[in-house]
Amino acid sequence: MEYLYAPWRADYFGDSKEEGCIFCNLSQHKEDDTKNRVFYRDDKIFCVMNKYPYTPGHFLIIPHIHTNSPATLESEIWLHLQTFGQKGVLLLEEFGAQGVNYGINIKKAGGAGIPDHLHLHLIPRFIGDTNFFTTINEGRVYGVNFEEIFQKIKTLAKKHFK
Secondary structure, three states: OOOOOOHHHHHHHOOOOOOOOHHHHHHHOHHHHHHHOEEEEOOOEEEEEOOOOOOOOOEEEEEOOOOOOHHHOOHHHHHHHHHHHHHHHHHHHHHOOOEEEEEOOOOHHHOOOOOOOOOEEEEEEOOOOOOHHHHHHOOOOOOOOHHHHHHHHHHHHHHHOO
């Protein structure tokens, strides 16, 4: 078996030096929004580019409240999260997505990579975005500049997230 190394993903696999919940830290540090790729926030939720995206443009909508299940989230915040999820689909369609995966993995057994803080994934999909490389090497190749993607999503958010 051949190996493809991606050391920049080490934090994702548990080597993070960050104290506490990564999403609570993002929520509490508005001054670092550009560095952290947070492109929208209000008093209930914030939106951030996924650090390890499935496809370019993959972003998260996260409530400021630290909870691991929609069952414990106030209805007002849940509805706000879903409203922005709906707007996020329109944003990604304007971005150029030919389809969108939309969902929440609840807790570790439900597939959540960060199981302690609920978050909604919006993943733009494109015809042919799962090519042979993903199939045989369990890896991905992105032919895009992530800074440009962030800036484009941030610009579209100003239009769609009102």
